[in-house]
Amino acid sequence: MEKYVGVDVGGTNLKFGIFLSDGQLIKKWSIVTDYSDHGIHMWKQICEEINKNIEKKDLRGIGIGIPGPVLENGFVEVCVNLDLHNFNPASVLKEYFPDVEIAVVNDANAAALGEQWKGSGQGYRSIGMVTLGTGVGGAIIIDGKLCCGANGLSGEIGHIRVNSDEKEECTCGGVGCVDQIASATGIVRYAKKLLMENDAESSLRMKEEFTAEDVINAAKAGDNVAEHIINHCMKYLAKALAAAAYIADPEVFIIGGGVSNAGQYLIDIIQESFNTYITLSKKKALIIKASLGNDAGIYGAAKTVIG
Amino acid sequence: MEKYVGVDVGGTNLKFGIFLSDGQLIKKWSIVTDYSDHGIHMWKQICEEINKNIEKKDLRGIGIGIPGPVLENGFVEVCVNLDLHNFNPASVLKEYFPDVEIAVVNDANAAALGEQWKGSGQGYRSIGMVTLGTGVGGAIIIDGKLCCGANGLSGEIGHIRVNSDEKEECTCGGVGCVDQIASATGIVRYAKKLLMENDAESSLRMKEEFTAEDVINAAKAGDNVAEHIINHCMKYLAKALAAAAYIADPEVFIIGGGVSNAGQYLIDIIQESFNTYITLSKKKALIIKASLGNDAGIYGAAKTVIG
Incomplete structure (x- = not known):
């Protein structure tokens, strides 16, 4: 039976999915990424996992999602999180699988393709995808x-400059990127700053350390400070989404990534703020939650070779 | 001989061009727009001009550029400058020209198509078009x-929010749009504000009234205040272009509209500022000047029916 593999290369885990040509996911698993020695062992990990799990005669294609910008020719200048520089993933994999179709795609782009194919983006022709995780990723269909x-x-929504009050530098070298304020990291950073700056009562003060999820849960529970934090951080995300709407004007923005687990509560906040920025048209893009969770990347990567 | 008409509907003038199928412009002219009575006379003007200038048997298509958002079905909710609301230009023209192909396109989109077809965008597959006139228009290819x-x-770059210090409202109802600072109007407004706020010596103080062109000319002549004004206003344009690059990532941004007559001097300022915002990649989109001037709109409108 014809089988296709979707691989999602992450700084922590390598995720794998085996798909049939109709998009049915028949097996998925993940292993810890070995990114020592500038990631050279990682390729061996990927190939071994595929070889162990699919008979060569069945394997038709491998799609691989990479956490970095992928140029049109498939070349990758840098994956910051993996300390990988100037490489061509398809060329590397072709050495191991000379007769198999290989496609390389940016990981956020893969997530967008996955959501469009089998997730909450089904039925939409134009999509802005945003992943709120450690950083803010994105993609445009x-x-x-x-x-x-x-x-x-394209789709690097996280690096649109939205916050002119920001003083610290973003990982990209810029200052005031949406990545710095609307990511899980950014939410925690802003929360700590705010709690330091004033004495307002908040359940967040009870913990020595807290996560973005803790802040969202506190906000949901009615903690005023936490509510302010989430509204503030999502306002900047909404501002970037509005910029995206004034450029690519998609039908829908899909919010994925760990932070999106906050669900409709967060989606409503983003939609409300987004609407205030779209003053030029009565029709506003819809903000919806991603539905494939961590599997979006393997779905999308596989889609690039299933076609 | 098969002929095609490109019409550029503006708040001041209606511009017409007659084209052959290879894109040769064989005649162009313009008349003052009669936008009285909510623009209903304008349609008659357009049809009469076309009838007067082309024999019916030669006319194959009419493309019409409209200064307002055109929905996918060709419907236009509003043309602010013409006081026209909720109409379908193709339906109106079809009554006069039932056997002729009619296409409707937003005027900035028409300019982009024109520049790509016969202007400085030739050879580029992806283009961000920006027109710096009374307002800031744009389009994305x-x-x-x-x-x-x-x-x-799509392409409404002028309404990306870039200036969080802005207090006044933009025509769109938003606050801090690039339209408010990088348009000809915006440049003059900022210049007046700055001259009011301080006593720095400037040749601009010699005039009772001045235009954006005057400010640019003073800057070119080495007037420090004028240089500051242009750098400041173009910084916000560059910020919006960077947002566009992080969304649609075109190969090139083409700068058109009256302000772009300032030429390479202005282009260099925009490029330099733009580059500082694109921190995520060594490769930056090129900023270039439009080359069709006021004719871009009729070229692009005609292109929509020449195909």
Whole structure:
């Protein structure tokens, strides 16, 4: 039976999924990424896992999602989190699988393709995908097609400058990126700053350390400070989404990533703030939650070779 | 001989161009727009001009550029400058020209198509078009195709929020839009504000009234205050272009509209500022000047029916 593999390369885990041509996911698993020695062992890990789990005669294609900008020719300049520089993932994998179709896609782009194919993006022709995790990732699908961009920057919503009050530098070298305020990291950072700056009562003060999830849960429970934090951070995300709407104007923005587990509560906050920024049209893009969770990447990566 | 008409509907003038199928412009002219009575006389003007100038048997198509968001079905909710509301330009023109192909396109989109077809965008597959005139208009072409958007907002770069210090409202109802600071109107407004706020010596103080062109000319001549004004206003444009790059990532941004007559001097300022915002990639989109001037709109409108 024809089988396809979707691989999602992450800084922590390598996720694998085996798919049939109709998109049925028949097996999924993950292993810890070995990113020692500038990630050279990782390729061996990937190939061994595929070989162990699929008979060679069945394997038709491997799609691989990479956490970094992928140029049109498949070249990757840098994966910051993996300390990998200037490489071509397809060339590397071709050495191990010379007769198999290999496709390389940015991980956020993969998530967007996955959500469009089998997730909450089904039925939409144009999609803005945003992943709120350690950082803010994103991707744009227009007229059913991934917008890949001329310089691998398409969909990098996280690096739109939205906060002119920011003083610290973003990992990208810029200052005031949405990544710095609307990611899980950014929410915690802003929360700590705010709690330091004033004495307002908040359940967040009870913990020595807290996560973005803790802040969201406190906000849901009616903690005023936590509510302010979430509204503030999501306002900047909404501002970036509005910029995306004024450029690519998708039908829908899909919010994924760990932070999106906060559910409809968070989606409503983003939608409300987004609407205030879209003053030029009565029709506003819909903000919805991603539905494939951590599997979006393997779905999308597989889709690139299933076609 | 097969002929095609491109019409550029503006608040001041109606511009017409007659084209052959290879894109040769064989005649162009303009008349003053009669936008009285909510613009109902304008349609008659357009039809009469076309009838007067082309024999019916030669006329194959009419493309019409409209200064407002055009929905996918060709419907226009509003043209603010013409006081026109909720109409379908193609339906109106079809009554006069039942056997002729009619296409409707947003005017900034038309300018982008024109520049891509016969202007400085030739050879580029993905283009961000920006027109700096009374307002800031824009359009996005991706993979050779106009990005029309789900809500008629695609390419409305002018309404990306870039200036969090802004206090006044933009015509769109928002606050801090790039339209308010990088348009000809915006440049003059900021210049007046700055001259009011301090006593720095400037040649601009010699005039009772001045235009954006005057400010640019003073800057070119080495007037420090004028230089500061232009750098400041273009910084916000560059910030919006960077947002566009992080979304649609075109190969090139084409700067058109009256302000772009300032030429390479202005382009260099925009490029330099833009580069500082694109921290995620070494490769940056190129900023170039439009080359069709006021004719871009009729070229692009005609292109929509020449195909």
